Amino acid sequence: MKRIVAKEEFCLGCRLCEIHCLVQHSQSKQIIKVFRSERGTIVPGCHVEQSGLVSFAIQCRHCDEAPCIEACMTGAMHRDPDTGAVLCDQDKCVGCWMCIMVCPVGAILRGSAKQVASKCDLCLGRDTPACVANCPNEALRYEECDT
Amino acid sequence: MKSATPKAPYAIIGNSVAAVGGVTGIREVDSDTPITLVAREPHHTYSRPLISYLLGGKVDEGRMPYRPSDFYDKNHVRPLLGVEVLRVDTDARRLEMSNGTSLAFDKLLIAVGGRPIVPPDMTGTDAQGVFTFTTWDDARNIKAYVEKNAVREAVVVGGGLIGLKSVEALVELGIRATVVELADRILSITFDRTASDLATKSLRKAGVEVRCNNTVSEIKRQDGRVTGVVLRDGTEVPCSLVILAVGVVPDTRIVQGSAIQTDRGILVDDHLRTSVAGIYAAGDVAQAADLLDGSKCPIPIFPNAYRQGLVAGHNMAGEEKTYEGGLAMNAVDICGLPTISVGITTPTGDEYEVLSLLDEKAPAYKKIVLKHDRIVGAIFIGPIDRAGIVTGLIKQRVNVSGFKDVLLTEDFGLISLPTEYRKHVVSGTGIAI
């Protein structure tokens, strides 16, 4: 399946990926409005880690054997049959944090608004995820990764 | 009585997470050979841990199903729900069932789960208003009882996970709850003292009374209904509801007297095979190897159950798959306080090294237990977001000597890990679990 791959040697640490992820998953989709009124109601499914010269953006790997799906007690965490993406059904999630406990990349966060898990959904519906599309240095790539 | 014995290539006893894992596992290998699933409970497969949320009213009945309603059809599963398997006949290789029929099988997965313990030395447990708390029906019955009798006070026996989740539910319902724990602190199995204290604080903040080093010796009743309990130290606690949550044991009844070897649970190898060929066991009923020390012990937790079912399913369908071993871990939100505990949290012995960081006020607590530079256990309370990375390090048995010092730091993340491991993890390709 197509996955987001981070090229850390070209990551600027500018965090535009986080910003555009927020916008993409906001109500208004208008960046300024998002930061004015919607901030705190969404958490990005993509976050940048930085230490000295090294930085990279990390988001859900959509693992083939996804521990979060196995650990999810409500069945909220599931794999989209069409795309293979690992998605969290926020109506089913009750925020038990099992998925956070087992995610080896720490890519699942507690959604700040509802007490439910929040993660990368590959911006389903978009050809290219917002973080990838807006990375100024193509340090994020959306490409086929055979596993 | 002899009735025609239909033959099932695959038979599964049980209908919870391990059983669903089993179905999924079989179907990942064998897409159409029919599966027969027999379960005591009449319900479509549902999420057992949700019963506390159901009781507390956080979710409604509609959200109980663990898998979509077309799960059985899609996976060619013939469900026999509300039918109880009385015993497994390993010689005839068939199941004798409560409806008088029997089912011959080729491959069998036993996933009947555990059975709540009712303390034998406790008197009055047969009174109305005394419940165990492991099934959907338990939740329904308690809810009905609470409404009918306008319950205001309740006593929960047992400060373990089930106990505390039921307490949380009761709090939601506006019921004043008292937790009685035999040990000197709640969650004594998974937490260390510091963590237990933080949890206790959180409970007390929510108006819950926590009594440790104590237990219920007698349940008092009036015309059959609970009116209160007498504790070991003699104090009386009035209440109109008692929930017994002192734990579960593997429900091995149906294999008693069969050729299947059992200890505390049904003994299985790293392929989830029981001692009888073609018969597998998974979930709370099984007793499999522990990831950390290899010893065989039941670890009745959700992720293990699913994983075991999945692995068993693969092997039943003829594709070899090995079970890495179980790792005790729990994520539980105690009245708004998120907590995660993994592996060995209260080590004894000097081969262990402990790193910890506590912020009473936040509250925030991080504890990492190492053995020979490898992480074997951890506790996260409050900020838990990157806990999974540590779980990963435990499972992958990564040597952390190079970055011990950053394990507890606030911005600990993938970037703190050795480049090789990090690249492996973020490479975008599948990650070994």
Place this chain on the structure above:
Amino acid sequence: MRKWLVQPEFAVERDPDKCIQCQVCVRQCANDVHTYDPQEECVLSDSRTCVACHRCATLCPTGAISIRRSLLDFRPNANWTDGRIRDLYKQAESGGVLLSGMGNDQPFPVYWDRMLLNASQVTNPSIDPLREPMELLTHLGRKPDSVRVTPLDGSGRLATRLDPQLELKVPIMFSAMSYGSISYHASISLARAAKEVGTYGNTGEGGLHKDIRPYGENMIVQVASGRFGVDVDYLNAAAAVEIKIGQGAKPGIGGHLPGEKVDAAISATRMIPQGTDALSPAPHHDIYSIEDLRQLIYAIKEATRYAKPVSVKIAAVHNVAAIASGIVRAGADIVAIDGYRGGTGAAPTMIRNHVGIPIEFALAAVDSRLRAEGIRNQASIVVAGGFRCSADVVKAIALGADAVYIGTAALVAMGCHLCQKCYTGKCNWGIATQDPYLTKRLNPEVATRRLVNLLRGWAHEIKEMMGGMGINAIESLRGNREHLRGVGLTDRELRILDIKAAGE
């Protein structure tokens, strides 16, 4: 009196209605213009160190940042302009030489803009490059006056041995830019783009990095006064060798790469000790005359077994035509002429702005001179120095150039914003810097693609312009001054350019 009299050159303006405090600008500015104040919870900007590189404005997701010339005006004075006054303050502070990056930015006339191209109407059909072949293939190198084919019939074989030629799919090459003056990523991007397009890059005097050696057949290696990284393998690894005598941005003076930029990789590539300044003398200390040049040219030809063309690069100076003629007679296969608008990593401002002549005149003079002497065949002419667009290229070829070098245009394609601060090593675009935090901002994949796109785009435009003239092979444009007309030029200028005035 304040110690520091120089006021900010630019004013950074942040639109509070648009700024979302995302701090992208803070993370991008190597000059520390932007900082985040946690107490105020807002981003603050200090204009003093802004160089107007637009990095922050470009990455700002809401377009909240704008950068203007400082609004602090001096009393208008045609003689003592703001710039001159500022320079005086700077020198009064530092007591040093004023430095600049990139090329001459003074308002001298741009003669490309005073020449116009021709197109066919009626009597001669224009050609549609989308439907008809349109050939840009160019060969650089010494050519004989005639060829012999024996026997004289259809099955004839070539009896004349041609000297080595560089084959260019587009008549545009990348100017000499050394690894050291630009980053590793920038260097490798230029080499990759050259290979992909079928043209050539140029190492400058930075040596040939081991990773760029595989691109050798699309590289020209330079032998400059510092002789950095020069050995016989270096010469043979490339497609051609260029002796650098002068550079348009700073004719008559040498170069200087400060020691702090000479890290392990650069020291290995330039073959000098790590951390030492890389000094290129003003002259080659083994070339004090044209005959010395001849010796070096032939030394190089010997070292490369006469298998590679040798180019000699000079700055366009007053009597460039005679010098070029001498260079051709000294045995050069290619003469590269660099005009005063050519860029550089660092040059004394006075030199950059006041030495040299426009490339347009230099080219016209050299081409005419070589033709008058009947030696135009003996060497190809490559011109450099401020080529901004494909029309400039077409005009240069019509004036007589075989090909052009582009440097600044290529850098701009990679992201350069011409802030002229290359010499500070703080290039926010990751081009003219060795700071690992900055260099990773230039992803070679992106940069290569942008360079390739630029050359493809220019090639398309050149073909369109040629087609309009009814020409389908570049050699019919080369030196074809009939297709140029001058506007706003004096008779003298027209005569030097040897073109007619518009309307003639």
Place this chain on the structure above:
Amino acid sequence: MSSKRVPDQKDISGCAIAGILCESGRRITGEMIIRAITPMRDRSNGLGGGFAAYGIYPQYADQYALHILYDHPRGKQEAEELLSRRCIVHADETVPTRPVEAIRSGPILHRYFVSIKPQELKANYDMTEDDILVRLVMGINADIDGAFVFSSGKNMGVFKGVGYPEDIGRFFRLDEYEAYLWTAHGRFPTNTTGWWGGAHPFGLLDWSVVHNGEISSYGINRRYLANFGYHCTLQTDTEVVTYLFDLLVRKHGLSFEAACMAMAPPFWNQIDRMSPERRDVARAIRAVYGGALLNGPFSVLVGHSRGMVGFNDRIKLRPMVAARKDDMFFIASEEGAIREVCPHPDSVQHAEGGVPIVGKLRNGRGWGPESAV
């Protein structure tokens, strides 16, 4: 000021061309070529017509036949002084003409049969007799006011003037000449004054060139020729073509195929598909003779004492047809012109872009490759 009304900018014209060769060497009168050019009248506009005829002066076969036009007697006097200094004049006469309604006020037309004086040859030991004559012709054309040499070959002559070609033909009484090779040109200039010297064919030594088209590479071709001492004074493409043939074939010794390859070369992608040997040749010729590449639309017909060659620009933007019948070989802008004089040719061939069509005298030495025919 010069009375040569040479346009001050490049001459642009469309045209009609035709050529007839008797490969057997049989000589025919000018009637046929006049008939052939007549139907292409709409390709001319009466501002220029002309002919070249080969084999017309057998009695002076070894001398250069100079056709010179004079605007006034002073020019004639100066030119003749120069001639007698450098040449032995074996004979001279006024070019015979007949009055024709459409032709008015022609210039003085005189012809001379000359050879270069031995001492001249000695004095210029490094030059051939041809080179010396070329220099002489260029000298007269450039320096002597009112005199213009428009034909300078041996046993051949160029006849041209202002008017439609058929009128010019009758004016010069071409029906009374016999030649084995005739070429003709009808001109449609768009920017030139009607001047007799400006008409075509353009001649130099034995070369005569008639040409239809406009060469967009003129600017560089002219500068390229300048490298080799050719000074184009007439601002016409035809002049350029003539000099290029003289340079490539006579001076550089290239075959006709190679010369045509230089002037209308194959495309690089065609060259890539050639055999290794041909590829080397083509590559070298393109690389070296870039300045000789004729770009833009043209069809050219080159006459020479040993035959004629026609060729087109490499993308064939102007028409050219060839045909043969028995020993007769025809080339013309339009097939109609050929059918006019030869209704049933054995074969008809349309020239391909850049590929020369060559017809040569059977007895004459070959010009080298005639692979094209």
